[in-house]
Structure formats: C-alpha cells, structure tokens
Amino acid sequence: MKIIGVYSIKGGVGKTSTAVNMAYLSAAEGRRTLVWDLDPQGASSFYFRIKPKVKGGGGALLRRKPELDDVIKGTDFDLLDLLPADFSYRNMDILLEGAKKRPTAQLERLLAPIRRDYDLVILDCPPSISLMSENIFRAANALLVPVIPSTLSARTLDQLDAFLGKDNAQGKLRLLPFFSMVDAARSLHAETMAQLSQDYPNMLSTSIPQAPEVERMGLHRTPLPAYAPASAVTSAYRELWAELVAAVYSKKGRRLR
Amino acid sequence: MIRSSLREQSEVVPELSGAPIAEPIAGPVARSAARLDDRYAHGASERPAGESLCRYLDSFDWSLYQAGVALEERIAGAAPRELRWLDLRNDGVVIARQTTNTEPGFADALPDGPVSDLLAPILGIRRLLPMAEVAIRAQRLRVLNEDDKTVVRIVIEEASLRGPEPAAVALPPRLRLLPVRGYAREMDDTLRRLEQSLGFSAGEHESATPLFFDAMTAAGCRPGGYSTKLAYRIDPEQRADAAAKAILHGLFDTLEANVEGTVKNLDVEFLHDLRVATRRTRSALSQIKGVFAPPIVEDFKARFAWLQQVTGPVRDLDVYLLDFPTLRDSLPEAMRDGLEPLRDWLIGHYAEEQAKLAEALKSPRFQALRRDWRAFLEAPTPRDSSLSGAQTGSPAGPQSGPASEPLSQPASSMSAMAPQTPPPPPADGLDGERSIKSVADRRLRSVYQRLRREGRAITHVSPAAELHELRKTCKKLRYLMEFFESLYPSREMRKPIKQCKVLLDNLGSFQDLEVQAAHLAETARRMHAEGACGVATLLSMGALIRTMLEGQQRARQQFSKTFAEFDSPTNRAAFERLFGARGVGAAAARDANA
Numbered sequence: 001m002k003i004i005g006v007y008s009i010k011g012g013v014g015k016t017s018t019a020v021n022m023a024y025l026s027a028a029e030g031r032r033t034l035v036w037d038l039d040p041q042g043a044s045s046f047y048f049r050i051k052p053k054v055k056g057g058g059g060a061l062l063r064r065k066p067e068l069d070d071v072i073k074g075t076d077f078d079l080l081d082l083l084p085a086d087f088s089y090r091n092m093d094i095l096l097e098g099a100k101k102r103p104t105a106q107l108e109r110l111l112a113p114i115r116r117d118y119d120l121v122i123l124d125c126p127p128s129i130s131l132m133s134e135n136i137f138r139a140a141n142a143l144l145v146p147v148i149p150s151t152l153s154a155r156t157l158d159q160l161d162a163f164l165g166k167d168n169a170q171g172k173l174r175l176l177p178f179f180s181m182v183d184a185a186r187s188l189h190a191e192t193m194a195q196l197s198q199d200y201p202n203m204l205s206t207s208i209p210q211a212p213e214v215e216r217m218g219l220h221r222t223p224l225p226a227y228a229p230a231s232a233v234t235s236a237y238r239e240l241w242a243e244l245v246a247a248v249y250s251k252k253g254r255r256l257r
Numbered sequence: 258m259i260r261s262s263l264r265e266q267s268e269v270v271p272e273l274s275g276a277p278i279a280e281p282i283a284g285p286v287a288r289s290a291a292r293l294d295d296r297y298a299h300g301a302s303e304r305p306a307g308e309s310l311c312r313y314l315d316s317f318d319w320s321l322y323q324a325g326v327a328l329e330e331r332i333a334g335a336a337p338r339e340l341r342w343l344d345l346r347n348d349g350v351v352i353a354r355q356t357t358n359t360e361p362g363f364a365d366a367l368p369d370g371p372v373s374d375l376l377a378p379i380l381g382i383r384r385l386l387p388m389a390e391v392a393i394r395a396q397r398l399r400v401l402n403e404d405d406k407t408v409v410r411i412v413i414e415e416a417s418l419r420g421p422e423p424a425a426v427a428l429p430p431r432l433r434l435l436p437v438r439g440y441a442r443e444m445d446d447t448l449r450r451l452e453q454s455l456g457f458s459a460g461e462h463e464s465a466t467p468l469f470f471d472a473m474t475a476a477g478c479r480p481g482g483y484s485t486k487l488a489y490r491i492d493p494e495q496r497a498d499a500a501a502k503a504i505l506h507g508l509f510d511t512l513e514a515n516v517e518g519t520v521k522n523l524d525v526e527f528l529h530d531l532r533v534a535t536r537r538t539r540s541a542l543s544q545i546k547g548v549f550a551p552p553i554v555e556d557f558k559a560r561f562a563w564l565q566q567v568t569g570p571v572r573d574l575d576v577y578l579l580d581f582p583t584l585r586d587s588l589p590e591a592m593r594d595g596l597e598p599l600r601d602w603l604i605g606h607y608a609e610e611q612a613k614l615a616e617a618l619k620s621p622r623f624q625a626l627r628r629d630w631r632a633f634l635e636a637p638t639p640r641d642s643s644l645s646g647a648q649t650g651s652p653a654g655p656q657s658g659p660a661s662e663p664l665s666q667p668a669s670s671m672s673a674m675a676p677q678t679p680p681p682p683p684a685d686g687l688d689g690e691r692s693i694k695s696v697a698d699r700r701l702r703s704v705y706q707r708l709r710r711e712g713r714a715i716t717h718v719s720p721a722a723e724l725h726e727l728r729k730t731c732k733k734l735r736y737l738m739e740f741f742e743s744l745y746p747s748r749e750m751r752k753p754i755k756q757c758k759v760l761l762d763n764l765g766s767f768q769d770l771e772v773q774a775a776h777l778a779e780t781a782r783r784m785h786a787e788g789a790c791g792v793a794t795l796l797s798m799g800a801l802i803r804t805m806l807e808g809q810q811r812a813r814q815q816f817s818k819t820f821a822e823f824d825s826p827t828n829r830a831a832f833e834r835l836f837g838a839r840g841v842g843a844a845a846a847r848d849a850n851a
Binding site: 048050051071072073074080124221240 | 404438439585
C-alpha cells in the first residue's frame with residue numbers, strides 16, 4: 001500500500017479536485033483505492049456524495065472505536081472507497097496532543113490495520129502546518145503539492161521545504177509539486193512558472209489549467225474524468241496521474257520509503 | 258439469516274423463481290425490478306443491459322469438478338476473457354480470477370496468474386474443453402439515496418444455455434444484490450422491499466444454486482460422468498456370460514468415449530485411456546475363460562490386438578515427449594543439449610504418426626470392429642451356451658429373435674438368475690451359465706497360483722523373458738481383481754490390488770526400460786541413417802541408453818525383495834481368504850509337495 005498526501009499550506013489551490021481525480025484514475029486502473037478526507041470542510045466527501053460524518057468524530061477514531069474499517073464508505077465507483085470527513089477534525093491537533101505517546105505517528109498507526117486492503121491511499125489534507133500535517137508527512141510516501149504560479153504560493157513551497165528540511169525524520173518523504181489553476185492567458189503565470197521550475201527541479205512537468213469544468217465538479221459531485229472524459233483538463237489530470245505513478249511506483253531506486 | 262446469503266460482494270446469487278422465462282427483456286424479474294424503480298424515488302438504471310458469454314471448462318475426465326471447483330470463462334465484447342475459479346463446495350464463490358487473451362486449453366499456455374496457479378496441478382497434461390456455454394444478459398440497477406448516491410446495486414441476470422441446437426434453453430433468472438460498503442441499513446431496507454414486491458421470503462435464497470449446476474442440468478451434462486475407474490456392481494449369482502458382457506460393455510463405453518478425442522488429438526490422455534480400455538478388453542476376453550465360444554474370443558482378441566498395435570506408435574512418441582525433460586535431466590549437463598535433435602525428430606514424426614492413427618480410427622476395419630463388438634455385447638445372453646457361437650455378427654439368435662420378441666432379452670436373463678432353476682450342464686465345456694462368482698473364484702485362484710509359481714521360480718540368473726512373463730500374469734491378476742472387486746467383501750480387495758500394483762511397478766520399470774533402451778537405439782540408427790543427427794546427439798542418446806539400462810538393473814536387483822514382500826505369509830493369507838479356501842488348500846498342498 002502506498003500513501004500519497006495531497007497537501008498545501010495554502011487553501012484554494014485545487015487540492016481537493018486533485019485528490020478526487022487522482023483517486024478516480026487510480027481505481028479506474030484497477031488499484032484498490034481509498035480517499036481519506038482529513039479536511040474538516042469535507043469537500044472530497046461532498047464530491048463523492050457522502051455525508052461528512054464519522055460516528056464519534058476524530059477522537060473516537062483515534063481511540064479506534066470505531067475502527068477505521070467500520071467507517072469506510074463505498075463510492076459510486078468500483079474499487080474506490082472513502083473515509084469521510086468529520087467536523088471534529090478541526091480540533092484534530094488538540095486530539096493528537098492528547099495521544100499518550102508519539103502524537104506524530106497517530107495517522108500511521110490508524111492506517112496500519114488496512115494496509116492489505118488497499119493499494120493506494122490518498123489523503124486529502126487540510127491546509128496549514130500543524131501536528132496533523134506532521135502526521136501526514138510521517139505516514140505518506142509522497143506529497144503531491146498543488147502550486148498556483150504566484151509569488152505567494154511559491155513562498156509556501158519554501159516554507160514547506162524549510163519545514164521538511166529541518167526535520168531529519170522526514171528526509172525520505174518525496175515532494176512532488178506541480179502547477180495548478182494555471183491561466184494560460186496571464187503572462188505573469190508563465191514567467192513565474194519558468195522561474196519556479198528552475199528553483200524547484202522536483203516540479204512535475206504537468207500543469208493543470210484553470211478551467212470551468214473543474215469548477216463544475218461541485219455541481220456534478222462526480223470526479224471530472226467520469227463526466228468530462230474528453231476534456232483537455234481531464235487529459236491534464238491523466239498526465240499528472242501518469243507522472244505520479246512513475247514517481248511513486250517506479251522500481252529504479254526511487255522508492256520513497 | 259438473510260445476510261449470510263448476501264455477504265459476498267458479488268457472487269452469491271439468490272434465485273427468485275424456478276420457472277424459466279422466455280422473453281429476454283420483459284421477464285417477471287425484470288418487471289418487478291421496474292416496479293422497484295417506481296417505488297424508489299431515486300432508483301436508476303446504471304447502464305444498459307449488457308450481454309456476456311459464460312463457458313464452463315473442464316478436462317474430459319472432469320478433474321476440476323472432482324476437485325470441487327469449476328472454471329468459468331466470461332467473454333464480454335472486446336474485453337479480455339476473464340477466468341473465474343469457483344468453489345463449488347461453497348456456493349460457487351469466486352476464489353480467484355485472471356484474464357487471458359486466448360482461448361484456454363492447456364495449463365502451461367495460460368498467462369501467469371492466480372487462476373493459472375490453481376489450475377496447473379489439477380489439470381495436469383489434460384486440455385480444458387467447454388462443457389456448457391451460457392449467454393447471460395445482465396442489467397445493473399442502482400438504488401440511490403437523497404444525495405443521489407448509490408447505496409445498493411441490483412443485478413438481474415437472464416441466462417440461457419447455448420447448445421448445438423439453434424433453440425437456446427432458458428435458465429432460471431437470477432437476482433443479486435451487491436452491497437455498497439458502509440450502507441448496510443440501506444441494503445437491509447432494499448432487501449425487505451424486494452421481498453415484498455417480488456413475493457419471496459428470505460429463507461428461499463439461502464438455497465441459491467450456482468449457475469454452474471443449472472447450466473450442467475440444462476446441458477444434460479453429468480459432471481464427473483466419465484471415469485476410467487472400474488467400479489462394476491456385479492451380482493454374484495448373475496450368469497457368467499452376462500456379467501462378462503457387462504464388464505466388457507463398460508470397457509467399450511470408455512473406449513468409444515475416447516475415439517473422437519484421440520482422432521482430434523485434443524490431449525494425450527484420450528489415446529492413453531483408449532489404449533488402457535483396449536488392453537483391459539483383451540485381458541477380460543482371454544482371462545474370463547470359458548464363458549464365450551473360443552472362435553468368437555479368438556476373433557475379437559485378434560481384432561483388438563490390431564487396435565492396440567495401430568495406436569502404439571503415437572503413444573510411444575507421447576511418452577517420449579512427456580518424459581523428455583526428465584530424460585534430459587538424467588544426463589550430465591554437458592550432454593543435455595545433444596538431445597535436442599532427438600526432440601525435434603520426435604516432434605517431426607508426430608504429425609505423420611498421428612495422421613496414420615486418425616486414419617486407422619476412421620477406417621472401415623475399425624468401424625466394423627465397433628459394430629460387431631457392440632452387436633456381440635448387446636445380443637441377448639443365450640439360454641443355451643452352445644448357440645453363442647452362431648450369434649456373432651447377427652443380432653438375431655436362432656432361439657429367440659429380439660426383433661420379433663422384444664421381451665425375450667430381459668426374460669432370458671431374469672430366468673437365469675432365478676435360484677430355483679439349476680443350470681443345465683454345459684454342452685460344449687462352456688461356463689457361460691455358471692454364476693459369475695464361481696467363475697471369478699476359479700480364475701482368480703488359478704492366476705494367483707500361477708503368479709506365485711512363476712515368481713518363486715525366478716532367480717538371479719533367470720532370463721529376462723521370465724520376468725516379462727511374470728509381469729503379464731501379474732497384470733492379468735490385477736485386471737481380474739479389478740473387474741470382480743464387487744463380488745468380494747468391500748475393501749478387502751483393495752490391499753491385494755495395491756500389492757499387485759507394487760509388483761507391477763517393479764516389473765514394469767524392468768521391462769519398460771529395456772524396451773525403451775532398445776527403441777532408443779533403433780531411433781538412433783534411423784536418425785543417423787536419415788542424417789538427422791550429429792555425433793554429439795548420438796553420444797547423448799548412448800548415454801541415455803546407459804542410464805536406462807542401469808535403471809533396469811536396479812529394478813532387477815529390487816525384484817527379489819519386492820516379490821518376497823508380495824509373497825509374504827500375511828499377504829498369502831489375505832489372497833487365500835478372498836478366493837475360496839478349498840482351491841487354495843489344494844494349491845497349498847501342491848506347494849508343500851513341490
């Protein structure tokens with residue numbers, strides 16, 4: 001089982017649509033896939049038409065009553081399941097602090113019992129750097145980081161890089177930033193992209209355009225490739241998925257963990 | 258409990274109605290499902306009805322079925338064929354699946370995968386054959402909640418058997434509920450509604466039969482119906498000639514069953530089974546002595562000997578090719594590649610020999626043998642054995658014409674079984690009217706004693722021919738014991754048969770290795786004459802001959818020990834208990850005097 005966090009310190013960068021579409025493409029290829037909606041806003045649960053509610057909330061989940069296994073819901077798509085969000089996740093840092101030992105390893109611990117049930121887990125992470133994100137960094141094999149080509153976004157990437165860099169234990173976590181919500185008409189985007197690509201050689205080559213189809217996911221409440229399989233932005237997501245697979249599953253010494 | 262029948266994600270099929278439906282789209286189940294759609298504000302067809310083809314595959318001898326599994330091949334449109342491995346002992350649940358792009362045949366030709374791994378040890382060298390083919394029309398409906406989220410899936414399947422005749426046979430329709438994870442309450446609710454709208458109770462779908470069984474029943478297939486095992490149930494008081502015919506008829510059925518597969522060379526076991534049935538037939542003809550007129554016996558013996566002979570060359574090639582990896586591995590590594598031209602040569606001659614064999618099995622001579630033999634086996638057992646000779650080839654005996662008196666056949670065999678009627682003394686020395694049990698006792702005793710006599714006479718210096726003779730006798734004893742097993746207390750024959758097999762294995766490896774070595778030497782001469790091999794190959798074949806002859810020597814050294822075990826006092830007592838004390842007593846006395 002591989003774990004990929006879709007993560008950004010900044011909100012509104014296309015994180016949830018990336019998580020949902022990557023998960024859909026993964027399951028469509030035959031991988032048993034789980035999306036864990038860790039964002040208390042519950043956007044990916046909403047996209048899959050699943051109520052953002054976990055019995056007993058995040059605290060109960062940390063006590064493993066109920067077990068993770070018992071709160072997973074099947075989506076409308078084969079091989080694709082979802083662990084719904086819960087509003088209590090907004091207090092997750094407090095709950096994690098309360099863990100008796102190893103407050104940064106709680107997510108890893110919770111996922112252990114279902115390791116054999118899924119080939120890929122995609123974590124839809126809440127924005128910000130917090131105890132929760134440290135849990136995510138520890139559990140994940142890779143972080144897929146959407147970056148809007150703007151100076152502010154680039155700063156958060158620096159922050160993340162600095163945060164991960166100073167923490168030795170996270171050294172093996174692979175950072176996979178990519179450009180998201182790219183507006184081809186804006187020359188500033190193109191310039192920023194060129195600059196950032198130089199500064200961050202890890203930057204994936206696919207960029208996801210700003211497109212009305214992506215915004216309509218909220219109306220369809222369905223992954224984009226399922227209702228607009230032929231659109232250009234769907235093709236972009238497919239390319240991103242291919243790059244992600246190559247990075248995470250490649251056998252040539254690029255194992256992340 | 259309802260859940261138990263629906264616990265599996267997709268494979269447990271609650272059967273709704275035993276009544277097959279004719280119309281493909283508007284059957285009662287589909288109508289009910291449509292009603293269900295109306296009742297469910299959010300019910301929706303997930304996709305249009307899809308058609309697929311489902312074939313059940315097994316070897317000719319049903320080795321998968323015997324192992325409690327079925328192999329289902331699903332073909333839908335242009336997608337790769339899906340193979341599903343079903344556990345028949347557990348409601349037909351799918352244990353493994355994999356895909357393949359080509360028609361499944363031999364295990365080693367399948368792509369690697371979980372099904373292939375399970376199949377190979379069970380199927381062995383046999384070929385998968387389609388046993389039944391079912392066309393399935395499936396419609397998937399989904400039950401939605403207020404968010405238009407799928408919470409339960411409903412699959413309606415209408416299946417019909419596709420047979421050789423144009424008319425397809427409809428199978429009972431099937432309905433499946435597929436749960437969606439995390440929506441158990443909705444599943445229960447749907448089940449309850451379905452029960453109400455379709456009018457079946459929860460208990461009924463506990464007994465859901467896997468589609469496999471419906472398909473087999475409709476196809477008129479009897480899974481496990483073919484076996485080369487001899488399992489005759491003979492009435493000890495039955496007339497010996499009638500019982501012998503029953504045994505021969507069983508062998509003939511096996512022989513006939515394998516003709517087509519042998520002609521088409523579907524796999525090597527067809528020919529093997531055909532040859533075993535032929536050998537057993539010859540043995541029964543000559544060993545169940547004195548029940549049929551000698552001219553008939555001699556005629557058929559000669560004709561079956563011909564069959565054995567024309568089927569020999571291909572079998573030899575089969576054995577070589579099957580053993581080839583072992584033969585190759587028995588050589589020092591440096592000599593192994595030298596054998597490859599031999600393999601090429603064998604393969605090169607295969608098609609030619611197989612064509613000759615197929616021709617022989619289509620020849621008028623073989624058709625006449627089948628016809629005459631069937632007529633003989635199916636002719637009524639004569640009241641007067643002296644007339645049996647006049648009956649060959651002519652279905653109407655002089656005494657009772659079955660064409661004019663259709664009842665004469667059962668009547669004659671019935672009257673022979675009546676204990677009040679003492680059998681008339683045989684007019685010409687034939688024992689056809691004696692009870693089969695008495696014939697069996699006498700023959701088994703006699704062959705057993707001969708086996709002991711011959712075996713005890715063999716010393717370290719005896720010529721090979723004496724061991725060959727002993728093997729023949731041992732084979733006769735084994736076949737007789739197998740034919741007559743049901744005449745003796747159940748299970749008591751098992752151990753003696755087993756002991757015969759052990760002795761036969763020893764004698765067999767002695768003789769087979771000699772024959773193989775001679776055959777290989779002859780092959781080497783032919784290959785050399787044809788310029789089909791170089792020195793390296795001749796050397797490798799020479800080394801192989803040496804390995805064979807060494808093996809033969811080992812078998813010879815083992816013989817006295819193997820025979821002594823066969824002839825141990827305990828085993829002797831077991832044989833004597835079985836075949837009657839009186840004769841054995843006399844034999845023991847003779848042995849003591851000798």
